[in-house]
Amino acid sequence: MPLTFHDIDFTVDLPDVPRTSPVATHVPPCLKEHDETTRAIAKVLDIDVRGTAQVPHGYAIGSSRGQVEVFAASGAVRARNTERLTAYEDESRRWEGVERGDDGTYRLSDDASKRLSHHGLEILGRVGIRAEYAGLDVTLGQWARLGEDGKEEDSGPGRATVRLSYAVHGLPLLGPGAKTNLHFDPEDDGQTPALARMFHVNRGIESTGEVATQSLDEAFSGLLRQSWSGKGIRDGEGRITITAATFGLLALPADVVQTFAASALMVEGSVSGVEVGKDETVTVRFGQYLPLAHPKALAEAGYGGGRLEPGVVVTGRSRGE
Secondary structure (H helix, E strand, O other), X not given: OOOOHHHEEEOOOOXXXXXXXXXEEEOOOXXXXXXXXXXXXXXXXXXXXXXXXXXXXXXXXXXXXXXXXXXXXXXXXXXXXXXXXXXXXXXXXXXXXXEEOOOOOEEEOHHHHHHHHHHHHHHHHHHOOOOOOOEEEEEEEEEEEEOOOOOEEEEEEEEXXXXXXXXXXXXXEEOOOEEEEEEEEOOOOOOOOEEEEEEEEEOOEEEEEEEEEOOHHHHHHHHHHOOOOOOOEOOOOOEEEEEEEEEEEEOOOOOOOOOEEOEEEEEEEEEEEEEEEOOEEEEEEEEEEEEOEOHHHHHHOOOOOOOOOOOEEEEEEEEOO
């Protein structure tokens, strides 16, 4: 049975969606301009450059010690030092200033986070990445060892990540195509943490405009029409629950050519009553970007064909009652 807007439960308030929303036109990437940054990243990561190779998404420089890759579609950069990534036997790391919250999550203290953030920004400046960021935080990887009974026997922090996010005129860039992640390991001698790998993508902005937005009914129509399984939704049991919603501009993955970024609603939630067998249903968790810019308005304004189809990420499912 097809779902309707009345089958959606919202556990969070939806952000205010204006009648018109910005559209940002991207600057086409120039790979030649990335050469200096690419080699600077290799130097920071202590990678001896022995040659250049073509890869499906662009090109890479490096050696057996590591690689720096450039994505032709977006100018994004992905780099890693393979020796540092394989220097540890497992995921555990020994950091100074680690705290554990009431929920069991490990985090760096405020002072330790500030020091690592400053170090990360210094590295970005050194390699020529100086774009103004909208948000910055530090996260720690988490690991746990379970016993035969499934109970936790030990746990601790893992690799630390300095994360930067970006925005256009105060509107956040959503999706995988606008972020910077710097992954660090602690030095055994207590000195400056070592950068093990990094990823940076932030397409340049050439200009911005405004186009009309869709209604919420129109925006959610694609989600409601989606096929969640080969058998569909059981009559009378299908409900969608929205647990998070963020309004912004959609930034597509680094390996996708994107000429403009239009408004979207990033939603997370679950759908219940999904049939997977004759007498069985499950609840499926999902994350999706719902386009908000009106396709006709995009086309009339000269933004491509007027359609920007984001993907769906299904993150898991749980058994129904």
